[in-house]
Amino acid sequence: MNAYQEFKMIGSRPVRPDGLDKVTGRARYGADLNMQGQIYGHVVRSPHAHAVITSIDCSKALAMDGVLAVMTGDDLVKPGNEMLGSGEGAMALKDVVPMVMSQGKVLFHAQAVAAVAATSPELAAEAARAVEVTYDVLPAVTDVHKALAADAPILHNDRFPDGYPEEPTNLATHISLTVGDPDSAFDKADVVIEQTYSVPMCHQGYIEPHACAARADAAGRVELWCCTQGHFTVRHYTAAVTGIDMGKIKVTASEIGGGFGGKTTVYLEPLAVVLAQKSGRPVKMVMDRGDVFRATGPAPGAETKVKLGATRDGKLVAADVECLMDSGAYNGNPAGIPAFMATACYKLTDARSTGRSVYTNKPKIHAYRAPSIPQVTLGFELAITELAAEVGMDPIEFRLLNAVEEGDANMMGAPYNRIGLRECLEVARNHDHYKSAVADGAGRGMAMGYWINAGMQSSATLNVIADGHVSILTGSPDIGGSRASMALMASEVLGIPFEHIHPQVAATDAVGHCDVTGGSRTTLATGQAVIQAAEQCVAEMCRRAAAEWEVEPGVVAWSQGAAHYGDQSLTFEELASRAGAMGGPLTFSTSLTSTSTAPGFGVHICDAEVDKETGRTTITRYTAIQDAGKAIHPDYVEGQLQGGAVQGIGWALNEEYLYNEEGALENPGFLDYRIPVASDLPFIDAVIVEVPNPLHPFGVKGVGEVPIVPPMPAIAEAVYQSTGVRFRDLPLNPPKIVAALLDN
């Protein structure tokens, strides 16, 4: 049962505390800090996608006037089998170091091989060109099927996935889960669909390139400023990659200009630190946009085979899903999530789910909003829609018949708590959009999506200021309005005005550990830490009031920002101003590991119209419905639904990494890697459904990941309905659509 039945602040829409700085240009992002005496780092990158480095000669660069330091991969630790972190966010050090800088072998185009630091950015770029690197060039492979072929160039001759014999292969991981007996269950099906679907590699496309500034002192201490989704993770990874003690590194998170999962690791940060140590000067580094595309972790492309069986009356009886994912050059672990979560929306007692990932000569993949789920969901949801059509059922009715609800288990075994999938489907069925007629020439599709919404580690510190204001420190970078959420939650508990609460993202030395802002966990878990700190503050204020009134603390009640007993009361402001005399400063710190999950579900409806001559698809109407548990600040929940939906629209219609034969990315810029622009889109109708999370005091569930999951299958179906041609390979760009229409 939730402790809070009625809300005063939760669900309201105040202006966010950091808003003023962001509309006036004062907010400082990764590239916006200049340290006194700073110099500039520049990375030397490989022109080859697969090569052995035979020599690196930095002497000419170092001899240039104004060049103060050079470095190579030899200046970083040599990783063994160390793991960074544990559980969901675990990453092997040997998969992190080479994404910072290669050591001996280059496995993707534009991989870092050396770096220089000089007194101006221009000089640093010139010095980088003077670094002489020689290579033995090897054949590159960028396609997962070619990478699995017998004659493929092998990227790692020392890596063998579990259960495979020790012979070289490009298979990175293989995981398969089975519940019940899917093979026999297919015999019970009247209708079976078996199809293959594919989604290309794409990039998170955050507008702010990676940037940082580092300073090192003679005592071995390091200060780092950077744009990141998790500065505690930056500290951990930078320490591991450079060999510096974690305790000697302080990381301050700048404002962050988008991340979507892509800023949950390090690229430039360890380089800036090493160059700062070597030069004795602060070093600033800003990544070029092209290198953001070429050399940071994109989302994996994937091919998904889906076999589904249903009875004539629409009961799903068996599923077999196999997802083949592109890992890039190192292990980004993309295959586990589809294996565990592919079937998560459906009641299935007999199912098999397999994920495999493959090494290719591309940058190691990294998280992108509900990592790996949109790829497998394109296949699964589109197959469900095809199956519903086959048995003659409305796609929403088919899903309502088979959707998971409380008590159902998914492939991970644990039964769901109270979830809101059915509620979302019912809202979709009754929504004006779904009930309206489809315009002539247009088509309509719908699909649903899931994300696990984990909690992980969070901390918060609440300081009461003598005038009754409050500062709240957390270690969760605010990527989309979380400071507003933290202030609303504290305001709700404390009963003081939102404007009196000053939330901040504190540096690693100023607040307890927080895991990354990712996985839709910040409002849920960091918010819970803030709620607990505020509740401790209320309890202490009640205790102090009770002492003043010489009554038992238990009889003092807290409401409307004051302690009450009988007709006596002491306000928050009074207790704050008298704190020194009543027991000392009021400071409350909480830390927690939230091990529960709060699964989120969404349902999207899309109308699209395809121009049969040009092949251009226009999204004419779009509705995104999602269970948010409880929306703390509805503007920013709607914003997540709208933004995630539009990223999904981009992936469905346009976005795609294009590699040439040599393994070089051919579209590393926003002109050729075209993300949606304002004129491509209609308004995105965001509908918040609230089925409270029973494990959270306010009922909160994460919301950020789910909205990117349904768009691809919803749009693919809408395009099918508009054109009569079934597309199973994305993106649905004009050349592909025109070619298919001509074929028909």
Add this chain to the structure above:
Amino acid sequence: MNKPLNKMAVQAIINGESTAFLCSPGQVLAEVLRDELELIGTKIGCNTGDCGACSVLVDDRLVCSCLVLAAEVEGKSVQTVEGVANGGELHPVQQKLLEHGGLQCGICTPGVVIAAKALLEHNPDPTEEQARYWLAGNLCRCTGYDKIIRAVLDAAKTMRGEAA
């Protein structure tokens, strides 16, 4: 000795103030605004004129400051996001972006503020479609543009003196 610095002196009106700065002949305006004049509100997302984060007004013309040489603004007037608010009073575009939640990470916001202000100076009563096409050069990866467009249309209403 380092090579002699090849710098040019430029005078311009930046956010209403007469300003002089030194730049190298190849240096772009965005870089000078940020690094020489500490006007860090102008963001660089691509350096190729594709993202619009560096939008500024040069003599009231909307440009990507990463595509303009700093030396080109000699004798001209430049407005950046820092010059949009009138002291403590926000421009309606800024105010409405805040009220509508028309920003998430905020990195595109300065460019959106400048571009939307320019739109409303050209066209005080834009249709939704006109606003979308005008802002098509300002990439936003967070919001899906929904609340940005609503904010801009609402700001237009305010500036026309109509009730919201």
